[in-house]
Each structure stands twice: as C-alpha cells, then as structure tokens.
Amino acid sequence: MSENEGIPTSSSIQGSSRSHVAGLTPPDLFEGDSSLEILHRLYEGDPLGLEDRCTRRALGQALLIDPQRLLTSAMARVAVDARDYLGDPPLDTWIESCIDRAADSVIARDTEQECAGLPAHDSHDSHHLLLANRLGIERPLARRTAIVFHHLPLQVRRDFYGLVIQRKGVEEYATEAGASRESVLERFTYAVKMLSTLGEAGVGPPSADQEEARDE
Numbered sequence: 001m002s003e004n005e006g007i008p009t010s011s012s013i014q015g016s017s018r019s020h021v022a023g024l025t026p027p028d029l030f031e032g033d034s035s036l037e038i039l040h041r042l043y044e045g046d047p048l049g050l051e052d053r054c055t056r057r058a059l060g061q062a063l064l065i066d067p068q069r070l071l072t073s074a075m076a077r078v079a080v081d082a083r084d085y086l087g088d089p090p091l092d093t094w095i096e097s098c099i100d101r102a103a104d105s106v107i108a109r110d111t112e113q114e115c116a117g118l119p120a121h122d123s124h125d126s127h128h129l130l131l132a133n134r135l136g137i138e139r140p141l142a143r144r145t146a147i148v149f150h151h152l153p154l155q156v157r158r159d160f161y162g163l164v165i166q167r168k169g170v171e172e173y174a175t176e177a178g179a180s181r182e183s184v185l186e187r188f189t190y191a192v193k194m195l196s197t198l199g200e201a202g203v204g205p206p207s208a209d210q211e212e213a214r215d216e
Contacts, residue, residue: 030082039079048095050074057099062157064127064146064165065106073102107150114144134164135195148199152191156206159184160191 029047032038042048054070057063063070077098085094113120120128120143131149132142149157162173163184174181186206 030085032083035076035079035082038082039075042075042079048078050078050095050099053095054099054102057096058103061100061103061154062161063103064131064149064161065103066126066128069106070099070103073106074099077102077105107147110143111147114147130165141198144198145195148195149191151199152194153187153206156187156191159187160195163188 029041030038032041042050051067051071054074055067058065058067058070078095081098089097120140128142128146129139131137131146132139135145137145149160152160158177159173159179162168162177163170166173168176170181170184174184177184183206190206
C-alpha cells in the first residue's frame with residue numbers, strides 16, 4: 001500500500017459519467033414499487049452525488065471506513081428510506097443523516113464480527129490496513145483498533161486523524177483547526193493511550209473545556 005493510499009480527499013473524487021437518471025429530481029428518483037428499484041437508479045450515475053457526500057462526511061467525522069463500504073451502505077440506506085421521505089428535513093440534511101446511519105451500520109457490523117470472533121479479511125477494509133500500517137500493529141488487531149477509534153470523542157478522532165492519517169505537523173494542524181498546540185497534544189496522547197491498549201487504558205477523555213468549538 002502506498003503511503004497515502006486509501007486516505008479520502010476531496011481531490012480524489014473522480015467525476016463519473018452521468019446517465020439519463022442524472023436529471024431526475026428526488027421525487028422521480030424515489031418513485032417505484034421497491035427499494036431495489038430506487039437503489040438501481042442511485043447506482044446508475046450516482047445522481048445524488050453520494051460518493052462525494054460520503055467522502056466529505058467521512059473527512060468531517062474523521063471516520064476510518066473504506067470509502068466503497070460507506071458508499072454502498074449509504075446507497076442502501078437512502079434507497080430503503082426514500083419512499084418515506086416527504087421533503088422534510090431539507091434533502092441535504094436528510095441525506096447526511098442517511099450517511100451517518102450508514103456509517104454507524106458499518107461500524108456496528110465490524111463490532112459484531114469482532115465480538116463473534118470472526119476473522120477480519122485483509123481486503124475487507126483498506127482503512128483498517130492503513131491504521132495498522134500507521135501504528136505498526138499486527139493486521140489481525142486492525143479491525144478492533146478501528147472500533148476503539150470510532151468510539152473516541154469526535155474532536156479526539158479529528159486530531160488523531162490529522163496528525164497520524166493525514167500526517168500533518170502539530171503546528172500546522174493546530175493552526176488549521178484553530179486549536180492550541182497543547183490541547184491538540186492532550187487529545188492526541190489520549191487517543192494513542194486508548195488505541196495502544198485497545199480501549200482499556202483506564203483514563204478519561206480530555207476535559208470538556210479543552211474541546212475547541214468547531215463546525216461539524
């Protein structure tokens with residue numbers, strides 16, 4: 001795996017060819033007798049731009065989920081819930097909530113498989129392997145480590161993601177995040193302790209007053 005392979009970035013989104021469904025509005029896209037019919041339209045040219053939306057949401061939430069897994073789950077979630085969507089909340093807000101539930105579903109499946117003792121396949125999630133490579137841990141532990149990561153507070157995940165996954169310097173990242181160097185390092189240290197002990201470090205998260213406000 002190359003150094004930055006699997007890291008989602010907005011520039012990595014490739015424009016796909018659009019079919020005739022691209023011009024359809026949500027009421028037309030969401031018509032049909034079955035979720036499978038709606039899902040077929042969503043796959044045909046990605047008319048709702050779910051690939052781009054999933055990438056941006058994964059970055060914003062600092063999720064270590066393979067982009068294709070998240071996209072597939074999000075398309076299924078949108079297709080299942082589409083016929084109940086009546087225009088409220090706004091479409092963008094509704095789609096974002098579908099992506100969030102899709103991400104939760106992927107993490108829940110990983111957690112269930114881990115608890116059941118089922119082996120993780122190397123090709124299952126590129127981000128699990130990316131995490132293993134970044135931390136120097138054995139691949140069989142990568143899925144469990146990712147599960148621990150996804151249960152960390154959002155700001156802790158963001159700081160760890162910026163420093164370890166995106167490999168930004170502390171000063172650079174703190175400036176971009178509008179955070180103090182000390183608070184970033186405090187949260188980063190907490191993340192490392194939790195991940196290195198697989199969630200059994202016995203330490204609490206950074207205090208609430210250390211959490212800088214940031215748009216989610």
